[in-house]
Amino acid sequence: MIVRSLDGVIGTAHDVTGPGWNSRRLLTAPDGMGYTMTDTVIFAGAAMTLEYKSHLEACYCISGRGEIEDLATGQVHPITPGVIYALNAHDRHTLRAFDEMRLVCTFTPALTGEELHGKGY
Numbered sequence: 001m002i003v004r005s006l007d008g009v010i011g012t013a014h015d016v017t018g019p020g021w022n023s024r025r026l027l028t029a030p031d032g033m034g035y036t037m038t039d040t041v042i043f044a045g046a047a048m049t050l051e052y053k054s055h056l057e058a059c060y061c062i063s064g065r066g067e068i069e070d071l072a073t074g075q076v077h078p079i080t081p082g083v084i085y086a087l088n089a090h091d092r093h094t095l096r097a098f099d100e101m102r103l104v105c106t107f108t109p110a111l112t113g114e115e116l117h118g119k120g121y
Contacts, residue, residue: 020046064101
């Protein structure tokens with residue numbers, strides 16, 4: 001059984017920050033679950049264009065407001081608490097945060113825990 005708290009992850013190697021975001025990796029590959037779960041904060045005003053070539057990701061918004069744009073179609077979807085989006089085809093997208101957003105995210109395959117955007121993941 002794995003029992004872990006957000007407070008126990010903050011300030012460790014699994015508390016990873018980059019331009020516009022902070023990802024607290026609660027479950028990672030060494031945990032043996034086959035997926036990663038994060039508690040991620042997207043900073044207010046952030047706009048990030050991303051594409052995960054090696055991972056699929058689903059994100060569930062628990063606070064804040066923003067939008068996600070599918071760059072293949074140009075379609076824009078509002079993201080508010082209670083909305084999930086899933087990047088099921090390695091979708092190139094732009095995520096914009098109007099307010100600070102908090103997302104619970106799942107990645108498969110599992111992350112090692114220290115990956116950064118634009119570094120091959």
